[in-house]
Amino acid sequence: MKVINIGSLNIDRTYSVKEFVRPKETIKALKYEEHCGGKGLNQTIALRKAGANVYHAGIIGHDGQMLINELKAADASTEYIKMTDGNSGHAMIQVDEKGENNIIIHGGTNDHISKEFITDVLDRFEGKDILLLQNEITNVDVAMRYAKKKGMTIIFNPSPMNDKIFQYPLELVDYFLINELEAAELAGTEKTGVDEILRQLKIKYPKAAFVMTLGGDGVWFCNQERKQFHPSFKVAVADTTGAGDTFCGYFIAGLVDELDVEMNLRRASAAAAIAVSRHGAAQSIPTKEEVETFLNK
Numbered sequence: 001m002k003v004i005n006i007g008s009l010n011i012d013r014t015y016s017v018k019e020f021v022r023p024k025e026t027i028k029a030l031k032y033e034e035h036c037g038g039k040g041l042n043q044t045i046a047l048r049k050a051g052a053n054v055y056h057a058g059i060i061g062h063d064g065q066m067l068i069n070e071l072k073a074a075d076a077s078t079e080y081i082k083m084t085d086g087n088s089g090h091a092m093i094q095v096d097e098k099g100e101n102n103i104i105i106h107g108g109t110n111d112h113i114s115k116e117f118i119t120d121v122l123d124r125f126e127g128k129d130i131l132l133l134q135n136e137i138t139n140v141d142v143a144m145r146y147a148k149k150k151g152m153t154i155i156f157n158p159s160p161m162n163d164k165i166f167q168y169p170l171e172l173v174d175y176f177l178i179n180e181l182e183a184a185e186l187a188g189t190e191k192t193g194v195d196e197i198l199r200q201l202k203i204k205y206p207k208a209a210f211v212m213t214l215g216g217d218g219v220w221f222c223n224q225e226r227k228q229f230h231p232s233f234k235v236a237v238a239d240t241t242g243a244g245d246t247f248c249g250y251f252i253a254g255l256v257d258e259l260d261v262e263m264n265l266r267r268a269s270a271a272a273a274i275a276v277s278r279h280g281a282a283q284s285i286p287t288k289e290e291v292e293t294f295l296n297k
């Protein structure tokens, strides 16, 4: 079984700051670094490090060679990455002393993903394969419809969340990978609380399964038959950027390997815990061996 991730590739411009800049304020960064990122790229690297047979499809500008190099270094396939005119997508990231982040993305060439590009890529995959999508590229809806016609499994991480998402054919999604805020918006519920959100999601999307991450408070898996919780591993936080992506990649690799849900949540949570203890996005993603060592401690 192959996984095709049609997803964003970003150059992450990361500013370490004491505290996030406030309105009308100018602050000086403590450190500036450029890393490889993008929810798409991060998730592909996590999938590959977890041992999955993953292909990344996306578009970069001529400034994006570092993104291809990063994928190649992780031994991920780059044959469906196109280079065009224009700038690659980028993210402006502030990371504060507590390791929390806030992020502004600019789509760049991630916004050049055309219908033809998507159908050309998906034509190389079969019904038994998995399509992974996030919300940082154009024509996500086209990809969902085309993949489902082929009988593929669709996994959607609706991040960053925006109104466009509700125009997508979400009823075609087999797995939603979401955080609590995304889950509440998706459920459209005024009420808060995990139980209520999951209950509403199951009513709204009865065929789907949900994996809802709660940051340091753990993760829930839920479908019509099963509800399972796993707590987070406690580690010293260096930088939370990319931790959610690490979780997603490892969890999907676990689906491919048919890991039991509880074991899968445990392994993906361990991978995310290691990622938050390191700096950067893609570069913080641990190998399968590092995750095993962490779990055996």
Ligand code: RIB
Pocket (backbone or CB within 6 Å): 008, 010, 011, 012, 036, 037, 038, 039, 040, 042, 090, 091, 103, 105, 136, 241, 242, 243, 244, 245, 281, 282
């Ligand atoms: O999830 C983290 C990622 O979000 C960063 O790498 C950044 O590029 C944005 O896409």
